[in-house]
Amino acid sequence: MTRAPTIELLWWEGCPSYPDAIEQLRQVLREEELDPEAFDMRQVETDEQAQAERFPGSPTIRIDGRDPVPPPDGEPFTLTCRVYRLRDGRYSPLPDPADLKDALRRAKEDA
Amino acid sequence: MTLSIGDEAPDFTLPDTDGNEHSLRKAGEAAAAVVFTCNHCPYALAWHERIAAVARDYEGKGVRVLAINPNDSDRYPGDSYDAMRRRVQGDGGWPMPYLRDESQDVARAYGAKTTPDVFVVDAEGRVRYRGAPDSDHNDPALNAAWLREALDAVLDGREPEPAETKPVGCSVKWKG
Numbered sequence: 001m002t003r004a005p006t007i008e009l010l011w012w013e014g015c016p017s018y019p020d021a022i023e024q025l026r027q028v029l030r031e032e033e034l035d036p037e038a039f040d041m042r043q044v045e046t047d048e049q050a051q052a053e054r055f056p057g058s059p060t061i062r063i064d065g066r067d068p069v070p071p072p073d074g075e076p077f078t079l080t081c082r083v084y085r086l087r088d089g090r091y092s093p094l095p096d097p098a099d100l101k102d103a104l105r106r107a108k109e110d111a
Numbered sequence: 112m113t114l115s116i117g118d119e120a121p122d123f124t125l126p127d128t129d130g131n132e133h134s135l136r137k138a139g140e141a142a143a144a145v146v147f148t149c150n151h152c153p154y155a156l157a158w159h160e161r162i163a164a165v166a167r168d169y170e171g172k173g174v175r176v177l178a179i180n181p182n183d184s185d186r187y188p189g190d191s192y193d194a195m196r197r198r199v200q201g202d203g204g205w206p207m208p209y210l211r212d213e214s215q216d217v218a219r220a221y222g223a224k225t226t227p228d229v230f231v232v233d234a235e236g237r238v239r240y241r242g243a244p245d246s247d248h249n250d251p252a253l254n255a256a257w258l259r260e261a262l263d264a265v266l267d268g269r270e271p272e273p274a275e276t277k278p279v280g281c282s283v284k285w286k287g
Binding site for chain 1: 152153154157159186187248249279280281282
């Protein structure tokens with residue numbers, strides 16, 4: 001039996017994207033035939049916690065501990081909204097769903 | 112404090128990325144759009160091209176767009192004056208001045224909540240629209256429709272519809 005990946009969604013209340021991030025993650029999990037509720041949510045509330053968690057902004061999703069869209073080297077860890085680029089080049093507060101799906105498939109292959 | 116529709120928009124004078132000063136009040140101007148924005152917020156970045164297009168499209172109609180970055184650059188270095196300069200230079204110039212509100216006094220006077228947060232001001236200096244550029248940061252086809260409608264309404268001498276929407280974006284990063 002294939003092990004389901006461990007998924008975490010780290011979020012900061014000061015950025016309004018987290019409800020959409022939750023919904024996006026559920027949708028992607030459904031489309032990948034995984035349990036849409038099978039992820040842990042962790043709220044990041046202080047800069048100290050952001051440093052400790054290596055949190056580059058909200059939302060940050062980790063699949064088996066890996067960020068599907070690793071931030072650039074030197075990105076500060078702080079309470080902020082995270083900037084993603086969609087595959088068509090647009091800026092977005094959320095990752096491209098295709099990047100999440102690719103990361104989930106890699107995690108399944110590695111399991 | 113937050114401005115309401117019909118309130119007098121506070122005047123200001125702020126430096127752009129070339130060091131030139133810009134004020135809200137300008138004789139003979141039909142309208143102005145004051146847009147609080149920044150470098151580091153994905154919502155501001157997602158809407159940026161649409162707002163820049165408004166600046167280009169309305170320049171010949173007596174409308175100025177003034178982009179203002181009020182964020183605390185100590186905690187958010189990506190919003191520093193130098194970072195603003197680099198961004199504008201990297202883009203090959205902007206069709207609107209990008210102003211630095213270092214003291215945050217202008218953002219405070221307007222009650223700016225997010226980046227972006229848009230205020231349309233008429234020739235008499237009254238706020239006629241406040242809110243988001245359009246209804247979805249993720250849909251470029253919307254083309255800053257609420258902002259354009261507000262400017263068209265002011266130019267046509269009618270009330271914008273809607274006159275107020277909820278600003279959507281990252282919170283303004285206040286000092287202290």
